[in-house]
Amino acid sequence: MPDRDNILIALNSPDEELRRAVIDSLRGEELCNVCEFIFTAMGDVSWRVRKEAVNVFVAANPSGDIIAELLELLRDEDNAGLRNSAAEAVIMLGTQAARQLKALAGDDDPGVRKFVVDVMGGIGSTEFVPELLSALYDEDANVSAAAAEHLGTIGDAGVVPELLRALARNDCVFFRFSALSALEKLGIPAPVPDEIIRLVGQEIFSKVIYDCLGSIGDHTATPILLDGFLSGSKSSRCAAVKAFNRVLQRSAGSARLELEASLHRLSGSEVVTAFIELLDAEGPDSVLTEALTNLLGIMNDPRAAVPLLATYLTERYSNQALKALDALGSAGMDAVRRFYPHADEKLCAAICTLFGELGYLAGDDVIREALHDSSPSVRGAAVKAAGLLGLSDCIPEIIGLLDDADGSISSAIINSLQVLSGKDPHPVGAVARQLAESDRPQRRRDAALLFAALGDGDCLARLVKDEDPFVRQVSVAAIGKLNIPSFQGVLQIALVDEMPEVRMVAAEALGESGSPYAIAPLILALHDNDSRVQCAVLKSIASLDPAQSLDVIRTLLPTAGGLLMITCLEVLATLGGDAALNLVETVLQNEDEEMVKLALGILSRQDDRRILQHAERLISHPHAGVRYDTAIALAALPGRQARDLLISALATEERSHVRNLIESLVKGTA
Amino acid sequence: MIFPLDTGLPMSDDEFRDIRDRIYSHCGIFFNDDTKYLLEKRLAGRLSPLGLNSFRDYYHFLKYDRNKDQEMADIMDVLTTNETYFFRESYQLAAFTDEIIPELIKTKSASNNRLLRIWSAGCSTGEEPYTIAMLLRDMKDLQGWKIEIIGTDISQRVLQHARRGVYSKSSFRATEESYIKRFFYECENGLKVTDDIREMVTISHLNLFDKTRMMMLGKMDIIFCRNVIIYFDLAAKKRVVEEFHQSLNDGGFLLLGHSESLMNVTTLFTLRHFKNDMIYQKPERLALERCA
Helix, strand or coil: CCCHHHHHHHHCCCCHHHHHHHHHCCCCCCHHHHHHHHHHHHCCCCHHHHHHHHHHHHHCCCCHHHHHHHHHHHHCCCCHHHHHHHHHHHHHHHHHHHHHHHHHCCCCCHHHHHHHHHHHHHHCCHHHHHHHHHHCCCCCHHHHHHHHHHHHHHCCHHHHHHHHHHHHHCCCHHHHHHHHHHHHHHCCCCCCCHHHHCCCCCHHHHHHHHHHHHHHCCHHHHHHHHHHCCCCCHHHHHHHHHHHHHHHHCCCHHHHHHHHHHHHCCCCCHHHHHHHHHCCCCCCCHHHHHHHHHHHHHHCCHHHHHHHHHHHCCCCCHHHHHHHHHHHHHHHHHHHHHHHHHCCHHHHHHHHHHHHHHCCHHHHHHHHHHCCCCCHHHHHHHHHHHHHHCCHHHHHHHHHHHHHCCHHHHHHHHHHHHHHCCCCHHHHHHHHHHHHCCCCHHHHHHHHHHHHHHCCHHHHHHHCCCCCHHHHHHHHHHHHHHCCHHHHHHHHHHCCCCCHHHHHHHHHHHHHHCCHHHHHHHHHHCCCCCHHHHHHHHHHHHHHCHHHHHHHHHHHCCCCCHHHHHHHHHHHHHHCHHHHHHHHHHHCCCCCHHHHHHHHHHHHHHCCHHHHHHHHHHCCCCCHHHHHHHHHHHHCCCCHHHHHHHHHHHHHCCCHHHHHHHHHHHHCCC | CCCCCCCCCCCCHHHHHHHHHHHHHHHCECCCHHHHHHHHHHHHHHHHHHCCCCHHHHHHHHHHCCCHHHHHHHHHHHHCCCCCCCCCCHHHHHHHHHHHHHHHHHHHHHCCCCEEEEEEECCCCCHHHHHHHHHHHCCHHHCCCEEEEEEEECCHHHHHHHHHCEECHHHHCCCCHHHHHHHEEEECCEEEECHHHHHHEEEEECCCCCHHHHHHCCCEEEEEECCCHHHECHHHHHHHHHHHHHHEEEEEEEEECCCCCCCCCCCCCEEEECCCCEEEECCCHHHHHHHC
């Protein structure tokens, strides 16, 4: 029993740490003995003390009576810290406090009712939906608005009709904001409801309506959102843009075509200018930037091309911007080309990369100029683009850049030369032979890559004997790609190289050779002490002789683990058939959850009835990921047994994400 | 990065979650669903050198390959954000020099302790620990004191940079000319920190999720950990901050970035309101003993 006087002295001390520490020291005490101190501390001036008191209270697992006492603290009008601490504690207790909370839902004090509604929303359980629906019609607007807001948070789709009714009946602006936001959060797609259409045109609701339609609207929202593109308020314009993009993303077929056509009609209009003004790749609203990028691409107005370059340069949006710029076609690229002389170093590099990626041949003059740029990044981008565009007349200039190239430019040069060697092999061959004599291993590696592109097996065979393991690795891999039977001996010898990376590519190359004579050395190489080599060997055996690979796997499976086991499963999945799936089924007993999940995935795709006999054990597997995947597999099975197993799993499942999945699978909403 | 715009293989949502969780359990850095593009883009370049065909294979590599630890260390270089500069967040540095250090000098002198240990956790390319060294170098009251400044980071690439101590223009956006004149000299690739400042600073590799290595650093008087825990989720923040609490001497200070707070993370630190800034402090043991 703690010393009451000492605690009181400590709680009245001016020293914040002392007050916090004394509350912390009450952990483990009977709550009924220390409750008054904890409640006092919940109203302390310091957040640290209040937070400690809440944590200690919740950890003590309070009884119903004590929870009722806690709820009484919500009535304290003088101490906001105390009320907030009490609310936080109840939220942390969750549905444990449901009975007492519901009892307070009809309290005379609107302040208490508001707290109760907030706490119910904070707990977030569907158990409170009936109370929150009633509270939609509370005479106090703060309460009804909070109820609407929390119905949105809880996410029960069944409340939508009642929310719409309340939206029509309650004309309080504050309430309507909350109800529209709740509908947005619920996100149940539908044609635009009449209750919302009636509010369109009231400027005050513009933004929240657009937000809502972005979440729930279908193509019927188009006219409302198109109007929003030129709204007088910037926030409404932004909301309309984001909403239109969301509607577009979830539309398909003719509805999507209709939406795209409505955007296309805006090409050349002032909407494009308005969008460009809003486009800010550095801005904080990434959803807006993504939406603008996407919509500008569909509008197909070349004026957007140059503004989109900044988006293309930003890591987050570059893929999307590339698509948009591609959609703008040659007119867009012509605009970019005209802009090139005014671009800074970063943009110049981006433009070269863009021209290469999009195959914009009319930009060849820019690429040729950029090969001589003073900036290494521009030169590097130009080299790569020259390769992609097939500018074989640039080969001498590209080769000339090798001398002063650093690592990344050097690899771009080699990539380009590989591509261009098909058009003009002679200069590339000459430079490859020159590189093969270099003292630098990196250069000899480059030579191997070029010989591979040129199909020069003899030169590669010499590099296979190089002292640098990476040169050997690249050369062996290249020889494999050439598929020249006379080089099989070279590959076989490489299977015993001291570097596992070389042995691995040798195994791969032998598999690609298609030669039945490669099987015997590969079988021996299965005993390699490196698992990645073993994996490569197994894959090669499987490609050369599938039947034999089944026998091999049968011997490997009992002891295999990690990457080798994964490869066994991949091969078995490729082989298919009863014999292979029997082996996959044995892996469902494996201790490594990753293997069980992989085996489950294969069986789900190829013969999901096999899962049923293991389902009871798998749905209660110690690893949540296995339970998750099993639930998905079971839901795909016809018949009562699988469904019953899912329902019974709900009773014991403790992990929320698995539980939520099973609930939605049982309801059929997943 | 020369070609940041290269497109790579798409990463499926499942692959993203698995790789994200693997990285999280390694170091506490949490990539939420909104930042999938970061993993997709920055890890795409790892597949080809490792001879892998998909991000699923890459996940298996991170989980099972014998080189998985090295790979995880390597990808920290591309996944962590390293942009920083000298004399960042000047108001906080003013609190450090004008209020925190004088207070520590007073309390430590009273017990005849003339050792000051400062840890820059997540020091990136080293601008922060060298800034601290330059500021302390100027303080007359610290003459005769032993000062140890330790800079750590999870990225090995940035540590090489920090050890080299050579910086380009962007690192000096908030540096007064007088500091540049006194503590830097020109070299081939920029400005190099003078030897007397480099001697005050020790740079070392550390994963803030590695409790043992953290303990090996010993007790600190001040920990700078600015703009690092923003990359952690709540559980990881709590874990790391509680380790900082263990690492600090009683009365020691924890300096976080201006947007970072311990609200809802831990109640272990008290928030001191200084003239120049608000700083977290580990309470003196005295209060706890009184309570006991």
